[in-house]
Amino acid sequence: MLGSGNVATHLSLALINAGHKIIQIYSRNIENAKVLAQKCDAIPIDDIPLLKNNSDLYIIAISDNAIADLVSKVDFNNKKVVHTAGSVSFNIFPKSITNSGVFYPFQTFSKKRELQFLDIPICIEANNADFEKFLINLANQLSDKVLKINSEQRKYLHLSGVFACNFVNHLYHIAGNLLSENNMDAELLIPLIRETSAKMKQLSPFEAQTGPAVRNDKESINKHLDLLSSSPEYQQIYKLISDDVYNTHNFIT
Amino acid sequence: MLGSGNVATHLSLALINAGHKIIQIYSRNIENAKVLAQKCDAIPIDDIPLLKNNSDLYIIAISDNAIADLVSKVDFNNKKVVHTAGSVSFNIFPKSITNSGVFYPFQTFSKKRELQFLDIPICIEANNADFEKFLINLANQLSDKVLKINSEQRKYLHLSGVFACNFVNHLYHIAGNLLSENNMDAELLIPLIRETSAKMKQLSPFEAQTGPAVRNDKESINKHLDLLSSSPEYQQIYKLISDDVYNTHNFIT
Numbered sequence: 001m002l003g004s005g006n007v008a009t010h011l012s013l014a015l016i017n018a019g020h021k022i023i024q025i026y027s028r029n030i031e032n033a034k035v036l037a038q039k040c041d042a043i044p045i046d047d048i049p050l051l052k053n054n055s056d057l058y059i060i061a062i063s064d065n066a067i068a069d070l071v072s073k074v075d076f077n078n079k080k081v082v083h084t085a086g087s088v089s090f091n092i093f094p095k096s097i098t099n100s101g102v103f104y105p106f107q108t109f110s111k112k113r114e115l116q117f118l119d120i121p122i123c124i125e126a127n128n129a130d131f132e133k134f135l136i137n138l139a140n141q142l143s144d145k146v147l148k149i150n151s152e153q154r155k156y157l158h159l160s161g162v163f164a165c166n167f168v169n170h171l172y173h174i175a176g177n178l179l180s181e182n183n184m185d186a187e188l189l190i191p192l193i194r195e196t197s198a199k200m201k202q203l204s205p206f207e208a209q210t211g212p213a214v215r216n217d218k219e220s221i222n223k224h225l226d227l228l229s230s231s232p233e234y235q236q237i238y239k240l241i242s243d244d245v246y247n248t249h250n251f252i253t
Numbered sequence: 254m255l256g257s258g259n260v261a262t263h264l265s266l267a268l269i270n271a272g273h274k275i276i277q278i279y280s281r282n283i284e285n286a287k288v289l290a291q292k293c294d295a296i297p298i299d300d301i302p303l304l305k306n307n308s309d310l311y312i313i314a315i316s317d318n319a320i321a322d323l324v325s326k327v328d329f330n331n332k333k334v335v336h337t338a339g340s341v342s343f344n345i346f347p348k349s350i351t352n353s354g355v356f357y358p359f360q361t362f363s364k365k366r367e368l369q370f371l372d373i374p375i376c377i378e379a380n381n382a383d384f385e386k387f388l389i390n391l392a393n394q395l396s397d398k399v400l401k402i403n404s405e406q407r408k409y410l411h412l413s414g415v416f417a418c419n420f421v422n423h424l425y426h427i428a429g430n431l432l433s434e435n436n437m438d439a440e441l442l443i444p445l446i447r448e449t450s451a452k453m454k455q456l457s458p459f460e461a462q463t464g465p466a467v468r469n470d471k472e473s474i475n476k477h478l479d480l481l482s483s484s485p486e487y488q489q490i491y492k493l494i495s496d497d498v499y500n501t502h503n504f505i506t
Contacts, residue, residue: 065473108449110456112455152435156432161445162465162491163428163431164442165463167490168446168449169452170458170462170494170497171416172458176413179413182410183406189453190453191359191373191374192359192417193450196361197450200425202366203366205422205429208422209422209426210259210363223408236493237493240489240493247486
């Protein structure tokens, strides 16, 4: 396992749960490598030449922007190697590598949260059919939802996650701020947030849309914009999303 | 029950579950009144003069913008009356009414979804202490989370719900669109959406924030903006929220 961050941590533990062994944890920072290595009963290393060359699979789970550099420093030619990054193309691997691929679990990972891998979609891409089978077989041991996704699709999948997770989380932050600034507890939001996300199993977000913008209730919208007058950024976000909700529901193309 | 929409429906059923009786369902549209009246074993009416004047409580659960008009048409002077609207001030009731108040369940309601009222915050406001007690007592029969919230706070509570529910739902819609436009199933988002909302019980959204914007990963941000070049609205939303994520996490005041 090359990496010791959120994805590396969760994926290592899931692989161990499925009966696999993690031999080494590589990180540029040996302390980080040690933390994860201890959980995995693996050897922590911080130096590329220490990488053993008899592993069944090398998993690169480091920052997206550091992958190219790492790939250039390790001889993966006769090995099996994958990266786990949503936004990094398959082409980052040189064609000289016999077995290269992508093993992308589509989820948000925090070290502080335990996760069940079983329903996390794992997106597979490989440079040949045998290695694809190998990766699909491995992914099936961790998850019920294994898909072949090519690099072009994976870019959009990753982007959709930015909207549905990163941006959504920031809207939770804004909502919590509006409450705490007015002496209310941000925890009041939890049932609403849970129901909004749970609806998606039953209704499409298009069908489930409620609120002033979809009704074109200009009076409420203007009152809200007034309430936000001391937060021009929140006001802008409110206006832009409301406009897009209105346009989505009233000018369907 | 004055109203037959989402809130009126869920609240009527919750009251019946708690052992209360709904006498009449009023709606301007008698067909809508009939649908809910049948579920409640109540009498549907569409004409204000038909309202019986011996009910223990009159609940106005109609569109926010129609409440003032309805209040002006009914003699509530010696009755107990509440509205259920987040964004409508308590002052909408004339001072001549002996017992007036607000009974605001902070949740998103769809007729197609069943809901447990037990964890829905119910926000109470009343024009006198006895009626406040009456409403708190009633709310406690439906929910474990009953709070006194004044009209000024309630405005911000409602606004926070627009961000955490209506806008979040629209981001789900955008994310789903990005997938379907690229031949992927929007259902792929469900585990991610569920985990993003579930995190909030354990981590604040500030702590839980991940993604390119919080890392100031300009390379990924620019790639994403390129992918969105055919959807200028999505591009604008991406840019604005990313900027605000970055500013929130890097210029903490």
